[in-house]
Every structure is written in structure tokens, then in C-alpha cells.
Amino acid sequence: MRTHAARPDSTPQPAGPRGRAVAQLPGPGVRPGTPGTLTPLNVTRLQATAGNRAAGTVVQRAIGWSQAEVLARRLEDAMAGLGTDEEAIYGALAGRTADDMKDIRDCYRQLFGGSLDAALRDELTDDEFERIRGVLEAPAEATMDAGERQRAAIDAAGAIAGQLHDAMEGLGTEEDQIFNALTGRTPSEIEEISRTYTARYGHPLADDLRDELSGDDLAHALRLIGLEDTGTVENMLQQHMTEGATTVVRGRFTYTLTEDSLDVDVGAKFTPAAGVTVPLDTWNGQIAGTWNRFWITEPGGRSIDLQMHLRNDSGESREIRVVQNAVEGSYGYPDRANAGMWYPVMPASTAPHEYGHLIGLPDEYQRTADDFQAITGAARTGPENASGKSEAEIAAELHTALTVPDVAQRAPGATTVLQNRGLIAGGLAQQGVFAQAVMTAYNDAYGADTPNQLLPALQNLPAGSNWTLMTVFSFASGTIMGNPEQVGTGEHEHPVEPRHLREFKAIVHNRWPDLDWSVE
């Protein structure tokens, strides 16, 4: 999730500072563009048919669209006119992921009509360009394993803390470098940046900002690090489906923090079909029953009540169609709700699940092991290997099945292998460490190139033949964001887990960083 409590540069401008034509970008959630232009939509399309698809069901985080716009404008500002503000460029790029950069580049191209990388290459000396080369060429998160992602996140927090320190040390202060470094960070990222800064430099970030800044600049900086009582959090997640398409989570909420409560307000534009009444009170009751049961507390006795709310806002860019149930007054096939289409009558868990997407949470089913570990911090264990065959031997059997000349026989052959070795039992996928060990053995033996790895090989099977096979090698949780009806809620798993509330805890922690907050 990305904070955009302040959007000082997001106002459309009539002309680019370097005299180039400036386009006005669509707002977040608006479906932009035509097939010929590189919009997030079209990037998503390309990803659905290119490399990322082959990576399997990977959740990719990316900066919010409005934040990418802010940063694209700031980069242009830093390069405009005579001279270049290198420090502002370093701040803007510090700790950005490859997926962040993709959106920033797209925004830059749409706004200013050229390549961001080429502009940077033109403005910076060789030594200066070397400082940002790592960010420009960072690998996509989809290609990283969980450990690499974690290391990248730690490195990013360190890089941003370093930028902030650079901006404030010595004579003078680089305000733009500070603002750029802090723009578009989630509450939990701000939490990590602040912690890293304090550990490295021996004093709290907020104290140094107060020493170095004043007036509006100080207020803006404090807003960016969450020392304000209100704000907006935004994110975008791409989820690659088994079928090769991509679903996109667009999270956005505003919050108001008081001494004893954190109120979370989510707006959506509900568009009912003719004759349909939007039962907002019913949905809010269901959402409250799932989400409004938590407090963020600290050992000294302070307790912040977390309250979430859904609001129908005709001005919102996120639109949810509300269509009539097939049989009025009841829900069942062919009704099928999703994040963009609700029914006036739905199971009590549906609106709370979709609300989870509206606050920026991903699905927790058909996820790769790495994704699942990244999302949940845990791995399900599953059955032991009792097949009498090693994982490498099973991988070899699987490879044989998946490479027979008759493509139509590949899925049945792979199914037989997995059934014989205990990874499908009673028609059900047996997820867990055994399955993951087989996948690792397969990729070690045959997956030097991504298309040859196991998940891409399964994904390329004929349409409709791979769901159970891919499920063996993926994970699901039993929470409200997962698939409790298939997985079952585990002994220590609840519909809402602390991970789902991580950003809310970070909001409270950023406001009162000296206290040890936890979710109850």
C-alpha cells in the first residue's frame, strides 16, 4: 500500500516544464488507454501474455497509479531547465521496485512523451547514472523468491534512510530529496524506514525532520511519515490467474486516527442494475462483523479501536456493478460475485472478502509457495513423502508425463503420477512441503529456463485441464481472503489474521512510534 496523504504535484499542468506537451492521466481505477499505448492496463495485458504469466500465480506489488504520476512529475521537475537536481532524482528513485519503476516510466511517457531512462541518461553524468542503475535495472518481484524479496525490502529501507540522511546532513537541506524519498510509501514501509533510520543514525527520523525543516515543508514531511491524524493509503496488486489472465487489486482507503479509534473509510461507486436496490447497510453489517473486532493496543494500556466502513460514493473511480440475483431473494448458481460485480443478496462472507480487496489485500488461494509465505509469513506443511520414491524421481516421472508428444495426454499423465505418489488423493490436491520439494527437484533438473519450470509447464497445458495440477503446487489459506470452504480454517487460523491488519497497525505505530503496538 502506498500513502498519498499529500499530492502536491498531482494537479494537471498545461505544459511540461521542458516545453513538451503534457497529457492528463486518468485517475486511479479508471480504465485508461488504447491498445497502442503503454498504460497500466496495457502493461497488464502484455504481462498476461509474456514473461510474468510464465512465472505462475505471483502477486506483484506496484506503486499506486497516482503516486507514480507524482513521482514522474517530480523527476521531470528535477531535470527541467538549466542544471539538474540530482539529489531529488536519487530521492525519488531510492528503494523503488521494478514494478514501481514500470508504472513511473509509463506515467512519465504519457505525461512527457519520452523515455524516462533516456532523459535520466541525458541529464546525469556517468558517475551519477551509475548510482541509479541498480534501481533502473532491478529484477521484477515476480522473478524473486521469498528470501530475495525480503532482502530487497530491507535494502530498500536502507537506501531510503540513506537518502533522507544525505538530504539533511551538512549545510542546507534538500527538501525535494526528502519528499521524493518518502512519497508513495506504505505505512508499514514508513515504519521500516523510520526503524532503519533510527538504528543507523542514532536519532528518530521525525526529530531530524523537525530540526531541518519548518512551516509547510515540515508539515508535509510529517504527513508523509504518518505523523498526522488523517491520510489516504493506496496500492495496486497484480495477481496472475491459472488461466493466464491477470486480476488487479486496487486498494484505497482514507483513515482518521484519534486517541482511541482508527476509522477506515472505503468509498466505492455502486452502480445498480435497473430495479436493484443497493443494500449498503446489510453489507456494512457483514463487514463490521468480520473486520470491526480488533483493537490496536500497547502494554501501557492504550487501545485503539479499529472501525471499518463502506461508503457509496458516486464520485469514486472504483465502480462496483450490482446486478440482480438469478432467483430474486436468494444467491446461488449462476450468481457469481467478484470484486467488480456484487449482488443484492450474497453469502455473509462475500462483502467482507471483497472489502478486503478494497483495502488492498490480495487473494490467498492459488498462490505460489513464495507468494503464500510472503503474504502469510507461514507455510502449510501438508503430507510427508510416503511414496517410496525420491522427489527427484517423482520430478522425472512428471517431466516424462508433461513432455509426451500428444499434448492432450499430458494432463492425464501428470495426474496419474501425482495420484500414484500421494500428491492427489481422492481427487484433491495435497499441498505442502512434499509438493514443494517435488517442484524444486523438477526446476533444478529441467527448469534452467523459466518456460521449462514446473508451473509454466502446467500453465501451458490445454485450457481447463490444469486446475488440480496447479493446486498441488500452490497454497491457499482458510481466512476470509483465502478459500476456507476448500482448505478449511486451520487450528490457529482465523477469518482475519494480524497480517490483514498490518497497515493499520503501522498507521498507529507511525503516529506514536515510541510505543510497542500490537493487534488484538
Place this chain on the structure above:
Amino acid sequence: MTLVTYSRLADAPPPERELLEVEPDGRARVWRSNGTAIGRFGGTAGDLAGLRAAAEEAAAGEPPTVGELPPGAALEIVEAGGRTARLEARAAVAGSWARVVDLCRGELDAQVAWPVAAIAGVLGADGGFRLEHRGSETLPIELGALVVEVVLWRGGAEAARGRMPGEGLGRVEAGPGWSIQLAGPAVDLRGGGTLVAVASFVADDAGIYVPVAITARATI
């Protein structure tokens, strides 16, 4: 060469795997994983001339290409005239592909009238839920994973809900004449309403395991 192929797929629960192929002579092959009946079906396309014309019209135009889907949405893939359209399931379609998409959606439902190896659900007014084989061929099913979920809807709200796993039923080669009365969950039906029962299990489609869900309704 097949006249049209249509698939509706979702990895989000409940998974969808709805497949339709129509040959140039009108013969149809269908697999259904969700609905009032699941399994293999196949009859004759109801409006073959219309489907031919729609396929030609589609092939002459640019096929729609899906952009981003909302989480939980299903994906439709339609092939006609050597071209492929990808779109959000159940979304309205405009342009040259609109007619062929509409006809395929309708044909998918219509073919349920011609079961080949299928299982249907019959829900009684007393809440009793029975699975019955339909068609002339055997459909292997795995009932070890069977779950029956029953919801009584009244006034647009859940009045009662029950869920019961069908432990121990195992694999069944369901052929002509096969049926089973399911021991559904105990749900208080007093007060009446619309009862919706869903039986979820796994079917074996020529060596491929497919999660399926049969939905039946009754007015109580």
C-alpha cells in the same frame, strides 16, 4: 475444423471449467463443472445457421482482448474463424463478437438437455438432496471430497445455513441408474423460503480431476 470453441474458466472459488465445442455440422460437446448438472453433455446446436453467421461475423472483426479482471472474475475464451477473443465472463460484449459470445453462452446452458455422462441434483421440498446419473455413459466421481451446503433464504437474507461433509463415500463409477440420497445438514426449514443446496465434489474427466458444484433450488 471446429466451428466455435468456448471456455469459461476461473481459479477463484468456486472454480469454473465450462467448455463448449461446436462442429461445422452442429454437433456439440460440452463439459460443465457448475450448474444444475455437471459432466459431459452433447447434442446439436440449436441455431446452427445463426452460429455460423455469427462466427463469420466475428472472424471478420477484431476480437476483444481482456485487460485487467477484477479479483474473483472468470475468464471467457472464444475461438471462431481462427481468431481468439478473451473477455471477462458475463460481461456485456459489443461489436462483431457480441453475437457469437451470446450464442455460445446460451448454447452452453442449452446443451444440459443432452447429457452424455452427467450428474444432476434433485432437491425435495423436505430438504432431501439426491444426486442422479444422467446420460448413457459412466462418469467417475470422487465423493470422498463431497460437501453439501444448504442455505435457506428468506426475505433476501440467510434464515438458516448448514454444511456437511460426506465422509467415506469414496470413488464411484456413476453410470445409468446410479443415484444417491445425500445426508444433508440439519437445517430448520420452518418459516419457509427458497432453499439452495450445493453439492461440491470432484469429477474425473478422462483422467483430469475437476472440482464440480451442483446447485439445486426448492421453494419451501
